[in-house]
Amino acid sequence: MYTEKVMEHFANPRNVGEIEEASGVGEVGNASCGDIMRISIQVEDNIIKDIKFKTFGCGAAIATSSVCTELVKGKSIDEALELTNQAVADALGGLPPAKMHCSNLAAEALHEAIADYKAKQGKE
Amino acid sequence: MYTEKVMEHFANPRNVGEIEEASGVGEVGNASCGDIMRISIQVEDNIIKDIKFKTFGCGAAIATSSVCTELVKGKSIDEALELTNQAVADALGGLPPAKMHCSNLAAEALHEAIADYKAKQGKE
Amino acid sequence: MQPVYMDHGATTPVHPEVVKAMVETMEKSFGNPSSVHAFGREARKLLDEARASVASLMGASPEQIIFTSGGTEADNMAIFGAARGMRLKGKGNHIITSAVEHHAVLDACKALEKEGFEVTILPVDEDGQVHVEELEKALRDDTVLVTIMHANNEVGTIQPIQELARLAKARGAVFHTDAVQSFGKIPVDVNELGVDLLSASAHKIYGPKGVGCLYIAKGVKLTPLSYGGSQERRRRPGTENLPGIVGFGKAALISQAEMQAEAERLTRYRDRLIDGLMELPHVKLNGHRTNRLPQNVNLSFHFIEGESLLLMLDMKGIAASSGSACTSGSLDPSHVLLAMGLSHEIAHGSLRLTLGRGNSEEDVDYILNTIPEIVERLRALSPLYEG
Amino acid sequence: MQPVYMDHGATTPVHPEVVKAMVETMEKSFGNPSSVHAFGREARKLLDEARASVASLMGASPEQIIFTSGGTEADNMAIFGAARGMRLKGKGNHIITSAVEHHAVLDACKALEKEGFEVTILPVDEDGQVHVEELEKALRDDTVLVTIMHANNEVGTIQPIQELARLAKARGAVFHTDAVQSFGKIPVDVNELGVDLLSASAHKIYGPKGVGCLYIAKGVKLTPLSYGGSQERRRRPGTENLPGIVGFGKAALISQAEMQAEAERLTRYRDRLIDGLMELPHVKLNGHRTNRLPQNVNLSFHFIEGESLLLMLDMKGIAASSGSACTSGSLDPSHVLLAMGLSHEIAHGSLRLTLGRGNSEEDVDYILNTIPEIVERLRALSPLYEG
Ligand SMILES: Cc1ncc(COP(=O)(O)O)c(C=O)c1O
């Protein structure tokens, strides 16, 4: 069902946890299945210095959360905003069709976290 | 499906053929399946001295024809008239339910042959 | 005496390779293909592979194959599904079939009559062939479904499916063919035939009983026959018969490899049997002389009833079948032979020999030697025969 | 590491004796039971024997058993058949079922709504039990069918079928029970239960996939689901899945012999698992504590999603299932757990362990050792858990 890459991220998820005093936090629920994800980021000079996630969700949700944090860590927030759920799925070698919706969770939570950061910066 | 007795009569049918110058001949078709049987009898002193059959029909039809001729040979025509299709089936150790109608053929042909004999005798 | 099985049209022995594949599946891959865990994933993989094998033998893609419990279910699913589905869409309620279909098709159509459908039954010629012009005459604007078999199970006659399907589809009807007897024996390609729906069954091609499939062309909508889990893309719920399906896949692979050589070999036997037995007096060939399945011989021996003939053959170790009364609980003579114009009595005396993998030249010899004496014996018993 | 299969509610490994019986059937008795010849008669004999074995395990007589392609088909045949049949007789068009039925029952009832039937779905209590008073309230003069399962597949709760059936039949309705999960595991006697129709499936009792049966009490008329040959007394046409049916018969015989001892052994394991895992914080037992199948453990681990739990268990070699989203292509949490009053999130984190013949005391130990660390890991990942 899942690619090896998915299983590898699921078994050893990167960047699990919560950043205390984060620059921004995003929490979203998945409209299709009710699963939930929370991402917290620490931003310095427009760069995502640190990022952590917590996910209540299926294997695909956890793997996409993990790979998503890896993909944007060290990137600028503008680059991070360009991350699509397709890109997340591609980074994992693809997802089963019934699981594509799961990849929305990570991308959306990240976007929310960035929006939260911007709001806090009064930049929005 | 068939008892050993049925198969034995089917494999070695008794009294096959036609009596030349018979005292009576009965030929009937089976209403359920269209199969056909012809019985000819030779009667002397009210006793069925000889009896022969020809049957176009299934295994049960041939076996019941055979056993029926055996059962009545040497009997009086009154005794022969008492022969039922159930008795014919019983003599074969039973027939499958779907094959009970086949035993009608023999009993009916016999009754017809006797009726034919009686008619010829002007007794009817 | 080694028995001679010549009733492959009824069912076939399971190929040893098929048995092996099924045993391996039961022993090692017993999981439920819907399960998330390793056992389930392993089962799913086998399911996918088998689907690809079956699809490949009919030139379809795997997602167009829905596994069923056999040919009968595939026929019913196709006919009820398409007819009810088309009516729901307001396309009409007229169905066309032929007089020589298997009961799974004919009786499904009859049941649809009770739901208000109108059914036209196309006649056949004396060889059992449906004529394209008959379909042309029968097609109407409200015809939603045409179902005509590829090869007949009793007499082996092959229908001009390509022409029939083209015509039906041009008039907006869904076209189904029951290919239970042809699949795996002669080339069956859904695209060449141009059909929307095609039924097949594993136990006719050395696969297991209780498995079949329905090919469903892209875009064809069927109302399901039954409801439940999400198996077979919700078109056919229930835990998949995995060992059976794996066996079907294996049987399809073997058929694909051996079909051509086997068809040539069996055509030779068929022709020897037909030519040899036709030398007896009062014998009639049923079905087309050449446009017939390589496996099928069907002859009527006048003055003889079919079941008796089968029993006599059975006593000689020959397993055959008949379109006669009695063979399957029904007392009516074969509707196929009657539709071809045979009289009741002659239809009654038909013998079907269907060849298969296990048959040899010696089997043919044995039958050619055995049948004449049996026919003679039964004719001597027959009130219809004035020898 | 030897994998631990604890998903017997999904499907069971095929018993070696069953495999053997099936192989023998395929190798030696491949005939079509409808055939007149020796091959056919041999097949017919095996068919009759298997029917007697299956009938015996439910206290029925052989002619009351109709073989199907599985539990799903049996459920659909019962529900569509009885509902349509009763309506044809003008008895009404109201059906009653329960909120915790298998989809084969629920979705068949829903499809009947489209045919104009009215369906009442009885609620269950927090243990998943249907109350007799609820049925009493729901029954109407035009109720034609009541269908309530014997034991639930997700939580194992056993329903008071005897009382429910008595009540329904007193009001003139046909009573069907889906006994797919109970048959062969706890005593199932059609006369004691007093049901008109009962569904069972072979692959839940170490028999093959793709075979099941429907018990039909004398005098109960069903409209068939499909049409064709005269097999199964015309109630279920199609060449019989003989090897599968023989396997079902064998599985029934084995179950009959071993049921009681096995139920006692597995009840012990079940209770060890329940008691052991309930010691973890934030765990809830789903289903009745004692009035449940010996094989069934169902727990909700708060703050955890089911598929992740299954995948983690799978990585440790444990095969289990979940009433969660994702398990079978559906994203909705278990309708059974929701009907029992669980919240969406808690329903999402349920784990079903279903015990069976291959499980040992060591498997129970292994699971009791493994689950706590997995639960801890997943909770550490969960945004809902404030550990
Ligand atoms: C032409 C045809 N259609 C349908 C069927 C039914 O297939 P099954 O026995 O697999 O249900 C058969 C064989 O019995 C057949 O010969």
Ligand SMILES: Cc1ncc(COP(=O)(O)O)c(C=O)c1O
């Ligand atoms: C309660 C219940 N009913 C019906 C079914 C369907 O049975 P089958 O998979 O044999 O179609 C199942 C199992 O899947 C079940 O657990």
Ligand code: FES
């Ligand atoms: S199913 Fe909910 S995130 Fe995958």
Ligand code: FES
């Ligand atoms: S079927 Fe005609 S006599 Fe038996």
